[in-house]
Amino acid sequence: MDAFLTSRIISDILAGLTNGVIYGLVALSLVLVWRSTRILNFAQGAMPMFAAYVGMVVFAHELGYWPLVGISILAGFTVGGVTERVLVRHLYGKPEINPIVVMVGFLIVLEGVAAAIWSTTPRGIPNPFSPIDWQLGGKPVSLSPFSVYEIVTGLVVMTLIAVLFRFTKLGLQLRASALAPEVSRLLGVRVGRMLTLGWILSTGVGTICTVLVASNFFTGLTPQVMDGIFAFGFIAAAVGGLDSPVGAIVAGVSIGIILQFVGDYVNSNAIILTALIILIVSLMVRPNGLFTKSSARRV
Amino acid sequence: MQWILARRRVAVTAGLVVVAVVVTALTASSVRDGVALGVALAVAITGVATLTIAGLREAHPVLARAALTVVVLDASLFATYFFSSITNFNLAIGAAMSIVLLGLSFLTGASGQISLGNSAFMGVGALAVAIWANHHASTPIVVTLLIAVVSGALVGLLLGLPATRLRGPYLAGMTLAFAVAFTAIVNSFSSWTGGDAGLQLPTAVTPPNWLSSLFNAQTSLLTVNTMWLADITIVVTGVAFFFMANLFASRTGRAMRLIRDNDVAAELVGVSLPRTRVIAFMVSSAYAALGGALWTLINNSVSPPTYSLALSITILSLVVIGGIGTIPGALIGGLIYAYSTNVISWFTAHTGINPQGNLASQLPGIIFGGLLILTMLFAPMGIVGAVRRLWAKRRVRSAT
Numbered sequence: 221m222d223a224f225l226t227s228r229i230i231s232d233i234l235a236g237l238t239n240g241v242i243y244g245l246v247a248l249s250l251v252l253v254w255r256s257t258r259i260l261n262f263a264q265g266a267m268p269m270f271a272a273y274v275g276m277v278v279f280a281h282e283l284g285y286w287p288l289v290g291i292s293i294l295a296g297f298t299v300g301g302v303t304e305r306v307l308v309r310h311l312y313g314k315p316e317i318n319p320i321v322v323m324v325g326f327l328i329v330l331e332g333v334a335a336a337i338w339s340t341t342p343r344g345i346p347n348p349f350s351p352i353d354w355q356l357g358g359k360p361v362s363l364s365p366f367s368v369y370e371i372v373t374g375l376v377v378m379t380l381i382a383v384l385f386r387f388t389k390l391g392l393q394l395r396a397s398a399l400a401p402e403v404s405r406l407l408g409v410r411v412g413r414m415l416t417l418g419w420i421l422s423t424g425v426g427t428i429c430t431v432l433v434a435s436n437f438f439t440g441l442t443p444q445v446m447d448g449i450f451a452f453g454f455i456a457a458a459v460g461g462l463d464s465p466v467g468a469i470v471a472g473v474s475i476g477i478i479l480q481f482v483g484d485y486v487n488s489n490a491i492i493l494t495a496l497i498i499l500i501v502s503l504m505v506r507p508n509g510l511f512t513k514s515s516a517r518r519v
Numbered sequence: 520m521q522w523i524l525a526r527r528r529v530a531v532t533a534g535l536v537v538v539a540v541v542v543t544a545l546t547a548s549s550v551r552d553g554v555a556l557g558v559a560l561a562v563a564i565t566g567v568a569t570l571t572i573a574g575l576r577e578a579h580p581v582l583a584r585a586a587l588t589v590v591v592l593d594a595s596l597f598a599t600y601f602f603s604s605i606t607n608f609n610l611a612i613g614a615a616m617s618i619v620l621l622g623l624s625f626l627t628g629a630s631g632q633i634s635l636g637n638s639a640f641m642g643v644g645a646l647a648v649a650i651w652a653n654h655h656a657s658t659p660i661v662v663t664l665l666i667a668v669v670s671g672a673l674v675g676l677l678l679g680l681p682a683t684r685l686r687g688p689y690l691a692g693m694t695l696a697f698a699v700a701f702t703a704i705v706n707s708f709s710s711w712t713g714g715d716a717g718l719q720l721p722t723a724v725t726p727p728n729w730l731s732s733l734f735n736a737q738t739s740l741l742t743v744n745t746m747w748l749a750d751i752t753i754v755v756t757g758v759a760f761f762f763m764a765n766l767f768a769s770r771t772g773r774a775m776r777l778i779r780d781n782d783v784a785a786e787l788v789g790v791s792l793p794r795t796r797v798i799a800f801m802v803s804s805a806y807a808a809l810g811g812a813l814w815t816l817i818n819n820s821v822s823p824p825t826y827s828l829a830l831s832i833t834i835l836s837l838v839v840i841g842g843i844g845t846i847p848g849a850l851i852g853g854l855i856y857a858y859s860t861n862v863i864s865w866f867t868a869h870t871g872i873n874p875q876g877n878l879a880s881q882l883p884g885i886i887f888g889g890l891l892i893l894t895m896l897f898a899p900m901g902i903v904g905a906v907r908r909l910w911a912k913r914r915v916r917s918a919t
Contacts, residue, residue, distance in 0.1 A: 246869055261694070262635075305608070314690070315631065316631065317627060317631060317691075318895055318899065319632055320688055320691050321633065321835065321839055321891060321895045322891070322892050322895045324635065324835060324891070325832075325836065325887075325888040325889070325890075325891030325892040326888070326892060327832070327884075327888070328829070328832045328884050328887065328891075329884070329889055329892065332882075332884035332885035332888060333881070333885060334590035335877060335878075335880075335881045336877045336878040336881040336882075336885065337877070379880075381747065430746065433687050447828065448699055451695060451696045451699040451700070454695065454696065455692075455696060458689060458692060458693075481861045488703075489704070489706045490702075490707060491703070492696070492699065492700040493700060493703060493707060495696070495700070496700050497695060499681075499693060499696065500677075500678070500680075500693075501679050501681075503681040503682060503685065503689060503693075504680070504681045507681075507684065507685050513624035516665045
C-alpha cells in the first residue's frame with residue numbers, strides 16, 4: 221500500500237489535483253461572470269491579485285494569517301462590486317469586443333499599479349501549513365498539509381457556490397436574471413443588483429484562489445502571479461463550456477492532472493503547449509464545451 | 520474635352536518636372552544631393568499630378584491608392600536622407616509596428632474579433648527570419664520576409680481554424696493563451712530557436728554598394744546602415760498598407776464588414792462565415808509576422824522574451840487609440856509607439872518621478888492601459904474617429 225501511494229502515478233495524480241483545484245476555481249469565477257453578464261473577464265486574474273495585495277501586504281505586520289485572508293476576501297468583494305458599478309455597467313449591450321478591450325486595459329493598469337506600489341519582488345506569505353510532503357516508508361507522498369489545505373478550501377468554495385445557486389432563493393434570482401433579465405425584472409427581481417452580486421461572488425472566488433496561490437511557499441505573491449494561471453483557467457472554462465460551473469470544475473481538475481503527467485513525463489515547457497492543444501482539439505470537437513447540453517444560438 | 524484636359528495635365532506635369540530638375544541641378548551643393556532631390560521631386564510631382572485628376576478615386580481607386588502610396592513613400596524616403604540615425608531607427612521600429620497594428624485593426628474592424636496573440640505572431644515572424652538567415656545566409660531580403668509572412672499565416676491558420684468558427688470571446692482567450700505560451704514553446708524547440716537567449720543574424724543587413732558609394736567618407740557607416748534599414752522598412756510598410764487598402768475595399772473586405780455588422784445577414788447572402796473569418800485572422804497574423812521580421816532585421820537579432828503578453832496589450836492599445844479599422848489609425852499608432860519611450864521618459868523627468876523607481880518602470884503599462892479604457896469608453900473609434908466626427912460636424916455647420 222505504501223509503495224502504491226508513493227508511486228509516480230499516484231504522486232502525479234495528487235500533485236495534479238492540487239493544481240487542478242486552482243484552475244477549477246479560476247474557471248468557476250470566469251463562468252460566474254460569463255453566465256450573469258456575458259462578459260469574459262480578462263481581469264479575472266488581476267482583480268483578485270490586487271485584492272490579495274491589499275489584504276495580505278498592507279496589514280501583514282499587525283495581523284495573523286486568518287484575519288489577513290478575511291480582509292483579502294472583503295477587498296475582493298469590494299473590487300468586484302466597484303468594478304461592475306463603475307466600469308462594466310457602461311459596457312452592457314455594446315459590441316462584443318468593447319468589454320474585452322476594457323477588461324484587458326484594466327488588467328494591465330491593475331498589474332502596473334500593483335507593481336508600482338508593492339514592486340515586482342515576490343512576497344512570501346507566512347501561513348500555518350507546512351509545504352513539506354508527508355513521508356510514507358521513507359518516501360514522500362505528493363501531498364503536504366498545504367496542498368490538503370488548498371484542495372479542501374477549493375472543494376468547500378465550490379460546494380458553497382453550488383448550494384447558493386441550487387438551494388437558495390438568492391441563487392434562484394441570480395440564475396433567473398442571467399437567463400431571462402426582462403422576465404425577472406417583471407417578476408420583481410432587482411436584476412442590476414444581481415449582476416453586481418455576480419461580479420462580487422466571482423471576484424470573491426478568484427480572491428480565495430489567489431490567496432491560495434500566494435500562500436504557496438514556492439510562488440508567493442507577485443503582480444503577475446495570476447497571468448499563467450488565468451490562461452489555464454480560461455482553457456478549463458472553455459473546455460468545460462463557459463456556461464457550465466460543473467464543467468469548469470471538472471475540466472479544471474482534469475486539466476491539472478493531465479498537465480502534471482505531461483510535466484513529469486515530458487518536460488515543463490510542454491505543459492502549456494499541451495494545454496493549448498487540448499483547447500484547440502476540444503473547441504473543434506465540442507465547440508460549446510463538454511458539459512453544455514443545449515447550444516442555443518442568440519441572434 | 521477630357522482628352523484635351525488629360526493632355527494638358529501631362530504637359531504641365533512634364534514642365535514642372537523639368538523645371539524642378541533644372542533648379543535642383545543648378546542649386547544643389549553636390550552631385551548626390553542634386554540627384555536625390557531631383558528624383559524625389561520628379562516622383563512627387565508626377566504622383567500629385569495623378570492624384571489630383573478629378574474623379575480618379577471613383578473611376579480607378581487602385582490607381583489612386585497607388586499614387587498616394589508612392590507620394591507618401593517618396594516623401595518619407597527622402598526625409599530619411601536628412602534624419603539622424605536615432606530618428607531613422609525610431610522611424611523604422613514605428614513603421615514595422617504600424618504593419619502589426621494594421622493587421623489587428625483589419626481583423627477587428629473587418630470581422631469584429633480580437634486577437635491578444637499578436638506579439639506571439641510577431642515573434643513567429645521574427646524567429647522565422649533569424650532561423651532561415653542562419654541556415655541560408657545568402658537569401659535576398661524579400662524572400663526572407665515572404666517566408667516570415669507565410670509562417671505567420673500558417674500558425675494563424677492552425678489557431679484560427681477552431682476559434683474563428685465560434686461566436687463569443689474564444690479567439691481572444693485562445694490567442695491570450697498563445698501569447699502566454701509563446702516563451703515556453705520557443706524553449707521547447709531551443710535547438711532551433713536559441714531559447715530565451717534568442718538568435719543573432721549571421722550578417723547584418725547592409726546597403727548595396729551603389730548606395731554606400733553615394734555617400735562620401737564623412738558619413739559614418741552606421742548612419743548609412745540605419746538609413747538603409749529605415750528605407751527598407753518604409754517601402755515594405757508602404758506595400759503592406761497598399762495591399763490592405765485594396766483588400767479592405769475588395770469583395771472579401773466588404774464580406775468581412777458585413778459579418779461584423781450582422782453575421783446572420785452575411786450568411787443569408789451567401790458569405791461563408793468560417794472561411795472569411797479564418798482568412799481575416801490569417802491576414803492579421805501574417806501582418807504581425809511581417810512586422811516582427813522587420814524588427815529582427817532592424818535589431819540584427821531576435822530576443823523571444825520581447826514578444827510577451829504585455830507587448831500584445833500595447834499593440835491592442837495602439838490600435839484602439841489610433842482608431843479600430845482605419846488605415847490612418849494604424850500609422851498614428853505606429854508613430855505613437857516610436858516616440859512613446861521618449862515622451863514617457865520626458866514626462867518622468869519633468870514630474871520628478873524617480874526614474875529608477877517602481878512607478879517609472881510601470882508607467883508605460885499604466886498609461887497605455889488607462890488610455891485603452893478611456894478611449895473605449897468615451898471615443899470608441901479612437902483619434903481617427905474623433906477627428907472624422909469633428910470634420911463632419913464642421914461640414915454640416917458650414918453647409919447650413
